[in-house]
Amino acid sequence: MKFSDFDLYNTVHDIYLEFERNQNKPRSADWLIYHRKRQFLCHLVIERTGQQYDEEKILKAWDDFGKNKDKYRLIVAVADRFGRKCFYSNRNKGECSHTVCVENIFNHGDPLLVEDCVISCRKHVSKGKG
Numbered sequence: 001m002k003f004s005d006f007d008l009y010n011t012v013h014d015i016y017l018e019f020e021r022n023q024n025k026p027r028s029a030d031w032l033i034y035h036r037k038r039q040f041l042c043h044l045v046i047e048r049t050g051q052q053y054d055e056e057k058i059l060k061a062w063d064d065f066g067k068n069k070d071k072y073r074l075i076v077a078v079a080d081r082f083g084r085k086c087f088y089s090n091r092n093k094g095e096c097s098h099t100v101c102v103e104n105i106f107n108h109g110d111p112l113l114v115e116d117c118v119i120s121c122r123k124h125v126s127k128g129k130g
C-alpha cells in the first residue's frame, strides 16, 4: 500500500466491513473471479471514492485487505487519528518512501493499540528507535 492509496484502502475497509455485517462473505474468492461480482465491487469503490481506479488495482487492494485485515484495519484507524503522513517526515531524517507501514512506537507488543502506533513509511519504519 502506498500513501497515495489511502482513499482506496479506506473505502475498501468500509465496504469490506459492510459486507461482513451483511454476511456477504467478503473473503470469498468469488469477488475476485466472477465478472459480475468484480464489476459490482469496482463500481462501489469508484462511486465512493470518485476516482477511476482500474479494476486490477481495486481487486488487489480487496485481496490485500482480506489477507491482512488486522494490519489494514489498524493502518486505517491510526491514520484517522494521527493523519496520513509518515511520523518521521519533517524530522531531518530525509525523504520518505512511498510505502505505508504501521509501527508500535512504545513497543508494548500485542495487542496493538491504535494509541501506541504511528504511520510510517517503509524507509523510516523502526528508525525512531535508538
Ligand SMILES: [Zn+2]
Pocket: 086, 087, 088, 089, 095, 096, 097, 120, 121, 122, 123, 124
Ligand atoms: Zn518516512
